[in-house]
Amino acid sequence: MRSLIDIATLTVAEIDELIATADDIIANPEKYAHKCAGKKLATLFFEPSTRTRLSFEAAMYELGGNVLGFSEANSSSAAKGESVADTAKTVSCYADIIAMRHPKEGAPLVASMNASIPVINAGDGGHNHPTQTLADLLTIHREKGRFDNLTVGLCGDLKFGRTVHSLITALRRYKGIKFVLISPNELKLPDYVKASLEKEGFPYIETTDLEEVMPELDILYMTRVQQERFFNEEEYLRLKDSYILTPEKLTTAKSDLSILHPLPRVNEISVAIDKDPRACYFKQVLYGKFMRMALILKLLEVE
Amino acid sequence: MTVNEIKNGIVLDHITAGKGMEIYNLLGLDKLDCQIALIKNALSRKMGKKDIIKIDADIDINTDIIGYVDPDITVNVIKDGKNVEKKTIDLPERLENVLVCKNPRCISATEQELPHIFTLSDRENRVYRCLYCEAQAKD
Numbered sequence: 001m002r003s004l005i006d007i008a009t010l011t012v013a014e015i016d017e018l019i020a021t022a023d024d025i026i027a028n029p030e031k032y033a034h035k036c037a038g039k040k041l042a043t044l045f046f047e048p049s050t051r052t053r054l055s056f057e058a059a060m061y062e063l064g065g066n067v068l069g070f071s072e073a074n075s076s077s078a079a080k081g082e083s084v085a086d087t088a089k090t091v092s093c094y095a096d097i098i099a100m101r102h103p104k105e106g107a108p109l110v111a112s113m114n115a116s117i118p119v120i121n122a123g124d125g126g127h128n129h130p131t132q133t134l135a136d137l138l139t140i141h142r143e144k145g146r147f148d149n150l151t152v153g154l155c156g157d158l159k160f161g162r163t164v165h166s167l168i169t170a171l172r173r174y175k176g177i178k179f180v181l182i183s184p185n186e187l188k189l190p191d192y193v194k195a196s197l198e199k200e201g202f203p204y205i206e207t208t209d210l211e212e213v214m215p216e217l218d219i220l221y222m223t224r225v226q227q228e229r230f231f232n233e234e235e236y237l238r239l240k241d242s243y244i245l246t247p248e249k250l251t252t253a254k255s256d257l258s259i260l261h262p263l264p265r266v267n268e269i270s271v272a273i274d275k276d277p278r279a280c281y282f283k284q285v286l287y288g289k290f291m292r293m294a295l296i297l298k299l300l301e302v303e
Numbered sequence: 304m305t306v307n308e309i310k311n312g313i314v315l316d317h318i319t320a321g322k323g324m325e326i327y328n329l330l331g332l333d334k335l336d337c338q339i340a341l342i343k344n345a346l347s348r349k350m351g352k353k354d355i356i357k358i359d360a361d362i363d364i365n366t367d368i369i370g371y372v373d374p375d376i377t378v379n380v381i382k383d384g385k386n387v388e389k390k391t392i393d394l395p396e397r398l399e400n401v402l403v404c405k406n407p408r409c410i411s412a413t414e415q416e417l418p419h420i421f422t423l424s425d426r427e428n429r430v431y432r433c434l435y436c437e438a439q440a441k442d
Binding site for chain 1: 433436
């Protein structure tokens with residue numbers, strides 16, 4: 001029995017396998033429509049997240065399975081003071097697999113250490129969000145047909161942006177990847193992540209100027225400055241509009257640039273860009289569902 | 304200064320001078336009833352000066368704690384007045400309930416029953432990270 005807590009625990013071969021399954025689901029959805037008949041997914045969302053929860057639920061329904069769960073801590077026994085470990089043990093009696101989102105970092109790991117069924121980390125605070133990274137990877141793969149030899153711009157909140165950290169972890173295993181880190185000084189990538197890139201001799205550049213580096217990019221991964229990660233509202237208000245992507249800023253971009261965003265966006269991508277063929281963020285949402293389907297099949301060991 | 308030899312017990316030698324009391328406290332030696340000698344700033348040919356702890360009882364000690372604080376320490380096991388085993392300590396791969404995670408967003412900050420577990424993430428720089436949230440251990 002395996003869980004997925006951190007994207008780094010998946011090998012390159014396993015990611016390839018998940019992508020192959022997702023591609024097959026996209027091509028032949030009817031083949032998968034009853035694969036999880038009789039199976040139940042428990043969505044334990046201790047923090048509101050409409051998008052990720054609905055994606056997991058849609059994924060399970062499209063596999064012919066059922067879903068139970070809760071969408072905020074107040075409607076769970078956590079409100080009565082139950083530990084994550086006890087919740088995991090209890091839910092193991094009702095369901096076949098768990099998808100857990102929790103505001104505290106490491107909570108899904110604790111759940112996986114106590115559950116007798118697989119646990120999927122659906123986001124733990126500012127820490128990990130592996131299924132978002134799987135969605136990002138499928139999007140990149142379907143748009144570019146490869147993972148190697150790409151210049152990947154990561155823009156916005158690189159300090160608290162867990163999706164950015166996980167994507168770096170996943171992509172650094174491929175050859176010829178160059179990261180371009182675009183953020184205000186206050187929201188730079190943490191030193192320990194940069195130190196690990198340097199240790200491996202991994203090329204990256206750091207800049208505060210998006211327009212300057214735009215012509216180089218194959219992928220532009222935009223992120224939202226997340227209010228919930230700030231203890232100080234003044235600082236949030238000062239930084240939230242640091243980078244807003246507009247059609248004017250894209251004039252120097254490559255014609256085959258792929259613009260990704262984990263969503264939800266606030267205002268960091270102008271809606272005028274939504275019709276641009278380079279905008280991939282809504283496709284990314286759809287691909288996220290397919291990757292979650294592939295992951296559920298893998299963890300439930302459904303052939 | 305003379306401290307008698309011990310008959311059955313443990314001698315922690317080559318403790319970096321000044322760290323003896325920290326080791327004493329972390330190992331909870333204050334809770335033992337046997338004779339214990341903590342020698343500070345003993346002369347050492349190799350180190351100049353060092354701390355030594357002699358415990359006059361055959362007890363199990365947590366070498367993970369020692370390895371984390373000062374991996375150069377040697378542990379000598381004394382039986383019938385003879386040094387029967389000399390152990391060198393390596394940096395432990397995992398520390399349980401030795402350090403406390405100081406990240407307020409970590410699950411271990413909320414759930415008091417959870418053991419505080421740290422794993423060695425960078426041997427060269429002796430960096431430990433919380434198993435749950437991966438925050439770096441801070442003294």
